[in-house]
Amino acid sequence: MSSLTIGKLAKAADVKVPTIRFYEQIGLLPEPDRTDNDRRVYQEATVRRLAFIKHARQLGFPIEAVRSLLDLSDHPEQTCDSANALAEEQLASVEHKIAQLEALRTELKRMVAAGCKGAAADCQVIESLANHDLCQHDHGAPEPRRSH
Amino acid sequence: MSSLTIGKLAKAADVKVPTIRFYEQIGLLPEPDRTDNDRRVYQEATVRRLAFIKHARQLGFPIEAVRSLLDLSDHPEQTCDSANALAEEQLASVEHKIAQLEALRTELKRMVAAGCKGAAADCQVIESLANHDLCQHDHGAPEPRRSH
DNA sequence: GTGCATCCTCTAGTAGCTAGAGGATCAAGT
DNA sequence: ACTTGATCCTCTAGCTACTAGAGGATGCAC
Numbered sequence: 132m133s134s135l136t137i138g139k140l141a142k143a144a145d146v147k148v149p150t151i152r153f154y155e156q157i158g159l160l161p162e163p164d165r166t167d168n169d170r171r172v173y174q175e176a177t178v179r180r181l182a183f184i185k186h187a188r189q190l191g192f193p194i195e196a197v198r199s200l201l202d203l204s205d206h207p208e209q210t211c212d213s214a215n216a217l218a219e220e221q222l223a224s225v226e227h228k229i230a231q232l233e234a235l236r237t238e239l240k241r242m243v244a245a246g247c248k249g250a251a252a253d254c255q256v257i258e259s260l261a262n263h264d265l266c267q268h269d270h271g272a273p274e275p276r277r278s279h
Numbered sequence: 280m281s282s283l284t285i286g287k288l289a290k291a292a293d294v295k296v297p298t299i300r301f302y303e304q305i306g307l308l309p310e311p312d313r314t315d316n317d318r319r320v321y322q323e324a325t326v327r328r329l330a331f332i333k334h335a336r337q338l339g340f341p342i343e344a345v346r347s348l349l350d351l352s353d354h355p356e357q358t359c360d361s362a363n364a365l366a367e368e369q370l371a372s373v374e375h376k377i378a379q380l381e382a383l384r385t386e387l388k389r390m391v392a393a394g395c396k397g398a399a400a401d402c403q404v405i406e407s408l409a410n411h412d413l414c415q416h417d418h419g420a421p422e423p424r425r426s427h
Numbered sequence: 428g429t430g431c432a433t434c435c436t437c438t439a440g441t442a443g444c445t446a447g448a449g450g451a452t453c454a455a456g457t
Numbered sequence: 458a459c460t461t462g463a464t465c466c467t468c469t470a471g472c473t474a475c476t477a478g479a480g481g482a483t484g485c486a487c
Contacts, residue, residue, distance in 0.1 A: 138464060148465090153444060168452065170465060179409065187408050190383055194443070204405050214405055215391070222387040229380045232373050235338055239370040243363070254359035256366045257352050260335050261327065286433060296434090301475060316483065318434060342474070 135173040144181040151181065159184055159198060192221055283321040292329040299329065307332055307346060340369055 141148045154160040160180065163171045183204065187197045196217050203214050242259045289296045302308045308328065311319045331352065335345045344365045351362050390407045 136465080147445075149445060150443085152467095157443090168465080169467095170452085183409050188443085190386060190408075200405065200408060204409065207405075211405065218387060218390050222384065222391055225380050225384050225387060229377060229384065232377045232380070236370065236373050236377065238338060239366060239373060242366050243370055254351070254355075254362050256362040257348065257355075257359065260338075260348060261331050261352065263330065263334050284433080295476075297476060298474085300436095305474090316434080317436095318483085336474085 133175055135175070135177070137171045137173070140173045140177060140181065143178045144185060146181055146185055154181070154184060157194065159194070159201065190221065191225060192217065196221065281323055283323070283325070285319045285321070288321045288325060288329065291326045292333060294329055294333055302329070302332060305342065307342070307349065338369065339373060340365065344369065 135143065137148055137151055140146075141151055151160065155162060160177065163173050163177070166172055180201070183201065184197055187200055188194075192200065199217060200214060203209055203211060238259075242256045245256075245259070283291065285296055285299055288294075289299055299308065303310060308325065311321050311325070314320055328349070331349065332345055335348055336342075340348065347365060348362060351357055351359060386407075393407070
């Protein structure tokens with residue numbers, strides 16, 4: 132039976148080391164055994180658990196949902212109604228976000244297409260921002276934050 | 280010339296009061312005059328500035344981009360190249376997010392459709408999370424966080 | 428005058444990590 | 458044996474963009 136350092140585990144599940152410690156801290160991962168020198172020692176099974184978490188997070192499930200899903204995974208005799216509910220909720224959330232972002236895209240495209248050459252005084256981008264009435268569609272508050 | 284309390288300004292621009300103080304703190308809004316009792320006093324023009332900020336934020340521009348856009352709006356004699364660049368950048372960011380979310384949607388739909396009636400042991404939602412190989416498409420890390 | 432709304436400042440909390448300080452220990456190469 | 462670099466430890470702070478709350482001082486209407 133092989134055991135892993137935190138670094139190996141991180142590589143095996145393609146997750147950063149501090150993230151593992153963080154998951155332990157919030158109770159998504161159990162506290163592992165330690166060596167004489169306080170280093171964490173993991174079993175192979177933890178790779179699967181961590182991969183499960185990672186996958187759920189990639190799909191956008193919030194941590195608390197992941198916690199519930201893990202709990203179901205740990206107790207397969209329970210009914211999976213809540214897993215279905217969580218998945219449906221997440222799907223609805225994603226579709227909602229897509230709809231919002233598509234409205235934003237429309238608006239941004241219009242701004243970019245109008246463009247302007249020259250002074251900001253005549254800039255349609257600036258003008259669009261100043262004058263919400265120019266918007267063709269409603270665009271509510273999205274989830275900000277750029278990926279860059 | 281009418282002047283406004285922070286509460287009136289908040290209502291006029293449909294923004295919460297603490298948000299205004301926050302924008303002042305980070306320098307998006309200038310420090311207003313104060314009454315004898317230290318209460319903020321705003322001019323009508325601030326409503327437009329705040330609406331500009333709100334609109335830009337709704338379109339997903341990060342604060343630092345808003346700062347640049349405001350700066351351009353304040354100095355209309357400058358060229359608006361950077362406004363165009365920011366808008367294009369934001370458009371690209373939005374399109375990127377849409378693409379990611381559509382991949383997630385596909386995956387989640389598959390999970391939900393497979394569903395399951397009964398025990399978590401046979402739940403396709405749980406199984407999908409445990410086994411990434413079941414995914415039909417790549418879905419990278421999205422921007423998580425549920426709206427609700 | 429009484430009570431509620433609004434204002435003030437300051438601090439902490441939200442989500443989900445990520446980065447860094449400061450220090451100990453391990454593993455490989457010479 | 459020694460050195461060097463990688464890895465480990467804990468703890469704290471930072472990121473985004475606000476939001477909520479404590480604790481207290483006014484303002485405004487009846």
